[in-house]
Amino acid sequence: MTVVDAESRFHVLAVDDSLIDRKLIEMLLKNSSYQVTTVDSGSKALELLGLRDEVDDASSPSSSSPDHQGSSSLKDIPVVIMSSENVPARINRCLEDGAEEFFLKPVKLADMKKLKSHLLKRKQPTKCQPQIQPEPEQKLEPPQPAHKPEEAVAVVTADGTVISDCNGSSNKRKAAAMEQQQEGLTTPESTKPRLSNSSLAVET
Amino acid sequence: LDEQFCQIEDLQDEASPNFAEEVVSLFFKDSARLMTNIEQAIEKNPRDFNRWDAHMQQLKGSCSSIGASRMKNECTSFRNSCGDENDEGCMRSLQKLKREHGVLRQKLGSYFQLLQQAGPAETATRPRGA
Numbered sequence: 629m630t631v632v633d634a635e636s637r638f639h640v641l642a643v644d645d646s647l648i649d650r651k652l653i654e655m656l657l658k659n660s661s662y663q664v665t666t667v668d669s670g671s672k673a674l675e676l677l678g679l680r681d682e683v684d685d686a687s688s689p690s691s692s693s694p695d696h697q698g699s700s701s702l703k704d705i706p707v708v709i710m711s712s713e714n715v716p717a718r719i720n721r722c723l724e725d726g727a728e729e730f731f732l733k734p735v736k737l738a739d740m741k742k743l744k745s746h747l748l749k750r751k752q753p754t755k756c757q758p759q760i761q762p763e764p765e766q767k768l769e770p771p772q773p774a775h776k777p778e779e780a781v782a783v784v785t786a787d788g789t790v791i792s793d794c795n796g797s798s799n800k801r802k803a804a805a806m807e808q809q810q811e812g813l814t815t816p817e818s819t820k821p822r823l824s825n826s827s828l829a830v831e832t
Numbered sequence: 833l834d835e836q837f838c839q840i841e842d843l844q845d846e847a848s849p850n851f852a853e854e855v856v857s858l859f860f861k862d863s864a865r866l867m868t869n870i871e872q873a874i875e876k877n878p879r880d881f882n883r884w885d886a887h888m889q890q891l892k893g894s895c896s897s898i899g900a901s902r903m904k905n906e907c908t909s910f911r912n913s914c915g916d917e918n919d920e921g922c923m924r925s926l927q928k929l930k931r932e933h934g935v936l937r938q939k940l941g942s943y944f945q946l947l948q949q950a951g952p953a954e955t956a957t958r959p960r961g962a
Contacts, residue, residue: 659845733893
């Protein structure tokens with residue numbers, strides 16, 4: 629695994645139910661020097677982020693203090709949507725709901741540049757905060773120690789019409805959260821096939 | 833194969849020297865599975881065009897991601913037939929898809945073989961298949 633150095637790095641969570649697309653986006657992101665984690669479903673993604681359910685977060689012991697902040701940081705995670713369907717109405721809705729950007733699949737290297745410029749724009753000067761990642765996630769993302777001030781971006785692609793509940797709720801949070809960016813774990817969920825057409829989901 | 837295939841090749845680097853081949857190999861496995869799903873859907877769910885279309889959308893996505901443009905176009909054709917509720921059209925497209933799939937697999941197989949043969953000059957300093 630790549631060595632994580634002292635400076636901030638972006639950690640991207642890529643979500644897509646297609647193995648091909650996962651592999652592709654992983655390579656694209658690594659090529660652009662991001663740290664990458666891939667999952668194949670929206671619910672796994674939210675689990676990984678410790679954001680599956682606000683109720684869960686409140687009741688689980690690991691969500692106290694430092695972690696709890698992490699649980700609400702979904703709103704601080706930039707989300708990018710990817711889809712193979714070029715439906716302007718849906719794309720606009722995604723963007724209005726708070727998605728940073730929309731990439732039409734197949735995703736290319738040029739899209740990675742766009743991603744970078746978005747993320748750089750959102751970077752705040754006060755970056756060096758202690759890492760606020762829910763502890764449980766650590767085991768899922770071994771290469772990313774909790775104390776690293778990494779930034780995460782979520783890139784999500786929705787492949788089909790399947791939408792899991794958590795996506796629905798997280799969608800609102802994402803929408804609300806888009807305004808601010810925190811130095812938390814923001815994982816770009818680039819490929820999230822689960823995201824439904826209607827919400828912050830990108831059809832892949 | 834279209835431009836997207838070049839993108840994939842461009843992503844190859846020293847850390848992943850066989851990336852393109854790996855992705856392609858994954859693609860063939862995955863697409864074979866998807867086509868089987870579609871065939872089963874056609875058999876078990878006659879005229880269930882929505883279902884067929886949903887499966888085909890997945891296949892089309894994969895084709896597009898690796899640059900298999902002829903296959904992708906045939907997927908589109910299939911989906912159009914679904915839209916028209918034309919099951920014969922769907923069947924025809926599926927047959928074409930299977931043919932194209934076979935052809936592509938063969939050609940890419942040869943392609944990667946050639947690359948391996950031509951490769952040694954470039955790859956002398958790093959292990960193959962690492």
